[in-house]
Amino acid sequence: MGSYTFGAIDIGSNAIRLLITTVEEYPDQVEFKKSAFLRVPIRLGEDVFTQGAVSDQKRERMCEAMEGFAHIMRAYGVQDYRAYATSAMREAKNGPEITDYIRQKSGIAIEIISGQLEADTIFANGLVDILAADKTYLYVDVGGGSTEVIVYSNRTKVEARSFALGTVRILSDAVDKEEMKRFKKWLSAIGKKYQPTTIIGSGGNINKAQKLLNKKDRENITRSELDMLYRYIKSFSFAERVHTMRLATYRADVIVPAMKLFLTVCNQCGIEEIVVPKMGLSDGIIRTLYAQHKGSGA
Missing domain, CATH: 3.30.420.40 (ATPase, nucleotide binding domain)
Incomplete structure (x- = not known):
């Protein structure tokens, strides 16, 4: 001990x-x-x-x-x-x-x-402990520059991809259109091959969406709820999101493309629910450090 x-x-x-x-x-x-x-x-x-x-x-x-x-x-x-x-x-x-x-x-x-390595480190974050053995999940981490997708089947990582699609990249109009096509094509193939039922959402924007929907920790968000929230927030200007919705300035713009990316995953794979366990790259780093120290006898 x-x-x-x-x-x-x-x-x-x-x-x-x-x-x-x-x-x-x-x-x-x-x-x-x-x-x-x-x-x-x-x-x-x-x-x-x-x-x-x-x-x-x-x-x-x-x-x-x-x-x-x-x-x-x-x-x-x-x-x-x-x-x-x-x-x-x-x-x-x-x-x-x-x-x-x-x-x-x-x-x-x-x-x-x-x-x-980013995807592998995310995999180390203890997420597997909360997965059901008989379900297939997509872990989706939407960042500022990239989106990581990991496929879990029978509590095992079976595929992982990183796409150059992120919120800041989208807002900067710096997205390669071919990358979005590759993203959608890959997701459609994953949907047909594994038939995932649930997205495990990661990142500050999906965490905020969960709060805005008044969800409890790890309470599922449905696709229709996320779509409704996306359309609602998108209808406001940036200033209105800050002053009326009380969103932080660093969140008020990026939350819209983030939700759009999550909805794209839902739509391409036919997924109806998202769970938000609030785990990410940082948690994976901590778990990796602990495993290394235990392995070295530290």
Whole structure:
């Protein structure tokens, strides 16, 4: 038995997040307890998807966030961490230069990971523990720059794909039309082959949709409910979403394309329900760190 404190940094196209989790080992179980969570909406994708690189201004904002995260992790006594950068940093021509700069300034080592490793890390987030053995699910994580889809059948990952389709990319009008065609074609094939019944939704936008629909934790969202909410929010201007609906400015624009992507998955695969367990890449990083430490005998 023991206790560990780990940190997970997720550098996405829309926001940068820090999750600190304490892992407590008991005789009969292991508990993952979230100690802190911070989110900074920097939107690296706005630069990368239109200009091909991270601007100096956003580089400095990112560095400030990383320096802050480093201080917070020390204050919490974090024993180990991983910092993963996804879609925007994968495509930024100055990505390696940015990671070197931030390591020199903050001491944080950032790894720019592939879409496949992103999907594999998400798979490690403990999600399999809540899956029914006799059902097929699609885990769908809609980010700022990409959408990850993992197919689970009989509680086993059978297929996974990463598509360059994300909310910030869509808002920046930087989506390859052929990528959307590939997305829909692949989903249709998956629907016919596996006949999935449920989407497991991941990302801040589907979490917010669940709240707006007054759903309890892990209470299902139906396709018709999500479609109704999508049409309702879309009918408001950005200013109205902020002032009338009280959405945060960083959420008021991206939530619309996010819901559209989830509805696309529903429609292409004939799925009628979405469950939102609030697990993602950061949770997968924590689980991976714990497994590595146990494997090394730490």
